[in-house]
Amino acid sequence: MLSTKLQEALNAQINAEQWSAYLYLSMSLDASVKGYKGISNWFSIQYQEEQAHAQLFIDYILSRGGRVTLAPIAAVPTEWATPLDMFRETLSHEQKVTSLIDNLCRLAADEQDFATSNQLIWFVNEQVEEEENARDIIDQLQMVSESQMGLYMIDKELGTRTYTAPSIAAQ
Structure with missing residues (x-):
């Protein structure tokens, strides 16, 4: 069973993951309006991934006999000047999410909740990948x-990204 403190923190993370999804949906829509179909696709996939992350937290809380409490999602920005600005904000945001996951890990360790600590390892690894992906795209955009x-070629490449549902069991 989850402690009240840990359950509240996991619920807050669900909200953060949904906010992330909303941010990436907004970026996808902005890119689409500006004619960047590939970048729009990349952010659309990112939107789906963030929703899946929220669902993983939901499923975990329920599996531990906890209660999921959904909170309102705050507004997100709706426009970016350039694709580079989008990906810089993406990196900054993912670094913030990494700190949230790290805080959850600390709390689970403090509570000596080993099941939750184990569950969070997947998210720790996921955040390394999220930050690396954003950095790689920033580097490419800066190169061109x-x-x-060059922007056309990057947009074309980002259009090939496909969605694969995450699975913690695959770890």
Whole structure:
């Protein structure tokens, strides 16, 4: 059974994951309006991943006999000047999420809740991947600088991304 403190923290993480999903949906829509179909696709996939992360937390709380309490999702930005700005904000946001996951790990350790600690390992690894992906795309966008052909090629590449549902059991 989850402690009240840990249950509340996990519920807060569900809200953070849903906010992340909403942010990436907004980025996808902004990219689409601006004609970046590949970037729009990349953020649409990211939106789906964040929703799946929230669902993993929901399923975990329920599996431990806890109660999920959904909270309102705060508004997100709706426009970015450039794709580079989108991915810089993505990296900054993922670094914030990493700190949230780290805090959950500390709390689970303090509570000596080994099941939750084990569950969170997947999210720790996921955050390493999330930050690396954002950094890689930022590096690519910086390499092409003002080159419209370079931006076109990156947009085309990001359009090939497909969604694969995450599975903690696969760890």
